[in-house]
Amino acid sequence: MPAGNSQVSWQGRSYYFKDGYWYRPMGARYMLIVPPYGVSIPYMPTYAQQVWIGAVPYFFAAGNYYIWQPDSQTYQAVSPPQGESTTLAESSYDVVAYPESGQAPEQQDRDRYECHRWAVGESDFDPAAASNAPPPDVAGKYKQAIGACLAGRGYSIN
Incomplete structure (x- = not known):
């Protein structure tokens, strides 16, 4: 797991976030995962892109979608908009x-x-x-x- 990560607790579990990538403990190791939908973070990586799908502005980073939550001033992980893939390989840097x-x-x-x-x-x-x-x-x-x-x-x- 990369150094300088942020620990995020959500629904009684610990997750780790660094530069748009999410990890969770798996025994003595950490596994790269899709963030659980609903978890919120206070910032997006600087390379995140804002994309409009219909009338909804999403933020897209490392193959994951987020929506800005003005009440809590956080970005909430959401499922991909309808018709979008859910794989981690959505980022333009990755391969399937x-x-x-x-x-x-x-x-x-x-x-x-x-x-x-x-x-x-x-x-x-x-x-x-x-x-x-x-x-x-x-x-x-x-x-x-x-x-x-x-x-x-x-x-x-x-």
Whole structure:
């Protein structure tokens, strides 16, 4: 789990938030997750985008949607607007990877994390630490690198 995260308690459980990414404890490790819908945070990552879907302004960061709550001055995680996908790979920096060799969920998490770290080194870009959107060629290089790494570990890449 990245350093400098914020702990968020919601409905009796602890979650951790850092730069748009959410984690929860899973034994001795932490697993990257979609935030539970309804949980609120006081700020959005600087790279978050405001998108209008119909007449509703959403904020989109790391594949997750939020709505500003003026009463509490927080951003509330919400389900994707109707017709939108719910996968973590919605971000423009990620890839959809399907395990082809029966990798267990723990192995998938480890592979994705290790490939992310490798792609950061290859592209000199870390979407989890980005304060601004990178030029398209940099984002593309990161996405190509993480896809190649995951393909090399036995995943089908879309």
